[in-house]
Amino acid sequence: MKKLMECLGGDQTLYTYGFFAGLSGDDFVMCYGGGNGQYNDCVSACAETGEFLRRTLGRIGLAFSYAPSQDWTRSPESLKQRIRDFVDRGLPVLVKGEGNDKSYSLLIAYSREGGAYTTTCGLQETHSALEEGGASLVFIDSLPIIHNLSRVYRESILQLPMLMSSQAEPGVTFGAAAYRNWANDLLGGRYDGLTPETFHSWEDWCVYICSLATNVGHGWDFIARAYVHNPDLPNILRLIALLDRNGQVWKELEALGFGFNITAAAFRACLKNRKRRLFTQKGPLSASKILANRKIALRFFP
DSSP, X not given: OHHHHHXXXXXXXXSOHHHHHHHHXXXXXXEEOGGGTSOOOOHHHHSOHHHHHHHHHHTTTOOOEEEOTTHHHHOHHHHHHHHHHHHHTTOOEEEEOOTTOOOEEEEEEEOTTTTOEEEEETTEEEEEOHXXXXXXXXXXXXXXXXXXXXXHHHHHHHTXXXXXXXXXXXXXXXXXXXXXXXXXXXXXXXXXXOOTTTOOHIIIIIHHHHHHHHHHHTTHHHHHHHHHHOTTXXXXXXXXXXXXXXXXXXXXXXXXXXSTTOOHHHIIIIITOHHHHSOXXXXXXXXXHHHHOHHHHTOSOO
């Protein structure tokens, strides 16, 4: 979204990555979906796409046109032509993935031969036929119309309890329930059937570490701006205090070897070892103890 706003000539000091991550709730809401056969990055990846776009982009008065994946069957040539029209004007198209990876990326180029398209997420580029992957498309060719920026920040913070208690689809949970389900799956044997060879660090573990780290470490700028615009905002000071305190959770998991750099050895020794992962009164903190801690699960709002 930051890059898309830049292509449209938007204010780069306002339309930052952090602005949209706060607007969506991605910076503040833990997401867990180990029970549905896929990994889940964040609210924007797991929420019902049309409703999420209306709620999030609508808050800043951003007009868009949404083409769900079914449109590849209904009118493929029309979609291809619209993609070409946008790219030829220098405007990327938002792409919402399907299947295991439902995150967003930008469509930046196309090939007239064979229907191949180039999308990018960060520094990675992917070349694919979008109609085969069933991706959804979001077309945006104008800037937001924000009449009241204070209200945007206020509504974005006040939506957090709703997001944390929502459920997008069977097996996907948010907020406190996400932390509890992560801990319960860890204790209940989610990893018992895996071997170091079949353990995929990102999909099976690091994606949740990423959500945790994002929750405690990334939303500061958005919260600070929300506070400047709305000093009377309910719970804002408590939110700031809890973010500061809960940063320790991620650090403790990293120290245990359960962080971004988890290895096959750590997986074999800890995740698959029931004695190592169970809560004990003595000895170092276990990952399950940290994740199941009620004070952490009830992190932002009681």
